[in-house]
Amino acid sequence: MPELPEVETVRRGLLKIAKGRKIAAIDIHYEKTITNENIAWFKETLIGATIVNVDRRGKYLLFRFDNQMTMVSHLRMEGKYYNLPEDGEIHKHTHVVFHLDDDTKLCYSDSRKFGRMTLVKNDEALQVAGLKTIGPEPTAETLTVEYLQKIMHASRREIKPFLLDQSNVAGLGNIYVDEVLWMSKIHPKEHANLVSDEQIEQLRDNIIQELAVATEHHGTTVHSYTNAFGNAGEFQNHLHAYGNAGKPCERCGTPFKKIKVAQRGTTYCPHCQILTENEND
DNA sequence: CGGTCTGTTCTTCG
DNA sequence: TCGAAGAACAGACC
Numbered sequence: 131m132p133e134l135p136e137v138e139t140v141r142r143g144l145l146k147i148a149k150g151r152k153i154a155a156i157d158i159h160y161e162k163t164i165t166n167e168n169i170a171w172f173k174e175t176l177i178g179a180t181i182v183n184v185d186r187r188g189k190y191l192l193f194r195f196d197n198q199m200t201m202v203s204h205l206r207m208e209g210k211y212y213n214l215p216e217d218g219e220i221h222k223h224t225h226v227v228f229h230l231d232d233d234t235k236l237c238y239s240d241s242r243k244f245g246r247m248t249l250v251k252n253d254e255a256l257q258v259a260g261l262k263t264i265g266p267e268p269t270a271e272t273l274t275v276e277y278l279q280k281i282m283h284a285s286r287r288e289i290k291p292f293l294l295d296q297s298n299v300a301g302l303g304n305i306y307v308d309e310v311l312w313m314s315k316i317h318p319k320e321h322a323n324l325v326s327d328e329q330i331e332q333l334r335d336n337i338i339q340e341l342a343v344a345t346e347h348h349g350t351t352v353h354s355y356t357n358a359f360g361n362a363g364e365f366q367n368h369l370h371a372y373g374n375a376g377k378p379c380e381r382c383g384t385p386f387k388k389i390k391v392a393q394r395g396t397t398y399c400p401h402c403q404i405l406t407e408n409e410n411d
Numbered sequence: 412c413g414g415t416c417t418g419t420t421c422t423t424c425g
Numbered sequence: 426t427c428g429a430a431g432a433a434c435a436g437a438c439c
Contacts, residue, residue: 162434242435285427
């Protein structure tokens with residue numbers, strides 16, 4: 131389940147093997163991965179084009195080509211890129227294969243078939259659904275205290291679904307939301323507008339730091355698949371809350387509880403993370 | 412074997 | 426206009 135640190139790790143892996151490479155041929159084994167209406171056009175437009183860069187915005191990868199086109203790729207839960215020699219045997223669940231001009235192939239596999247790719251002109255990339263409404267990148271420059279305070283004051287949503295909403299802040303998913311809420315001592319069901327300005331500042335700092343440190347560790351590996359970019363991560367060894375239900379909180383020793391918040395599995399410390407008003411779980 | 416669960420985004424409904 | 430809930434995706438697991 132790639133979140134920002136994992137997607138950034140994939141981006142760096144892609145740059146190393148694909149930047150400067152020309153697409154020689156494309157095999158598509160599962161057409162729904164490509165959301166363009168015209169699959170033939172998708173292939174024709176990319177064959178002969180050279181990958182000049184791979185950018186990232188939130189959890190979206192943007193492959194930039196020398197023909198002024200951008201392929202937007204979202205991995206959703208299980209999407210993975212990996213690289214093989216041209217004569218290598220592709221893994222199960224491989225839906226798209228880009229044959230490159232250096233006798234290798236860039237493969238996309240996705241056991242759940244949730245991931246999507248779409249090809250658009252460069253200047254239309256930010257109009258793609260999902261990117262059009264995406265919030266600021268979680269960096270010190272782009273995610274300001276003022277911005278976070280403004281949008282949190284204006285929302286009565288529970289903080290967890292609020293932070294999972296990519297239009298508020300880009301890049302957070304289930305794992306890192308549980309982590310930053312634990313670090314910031316905020317209950318996952320706390321309403322955004324009831325969080326104090328001081329706590330918002332803490333939360334903002336924690337989001338920025340947590341994602342940066344996780345990126346340094348190449349993200350969190352949940353299911354490990356060798357040879358796929360972004361699966362060498364070892365940040366799972368640094369998680370405090372996620373996956374620790376029943377184990378003692380590092381700060382106070384109270385066992386972590388696991389509950390549902392907005393239909394999502396949520397781990398939190400019932401002692402450190404307290405609701406300001408109700409005593410509901 | 413049937414039900415549940417999984418994460419993310421989009422769509423629908425109130 | 427907002428937020429909650431459902432839909433969709435497909436497979437792993439009990």
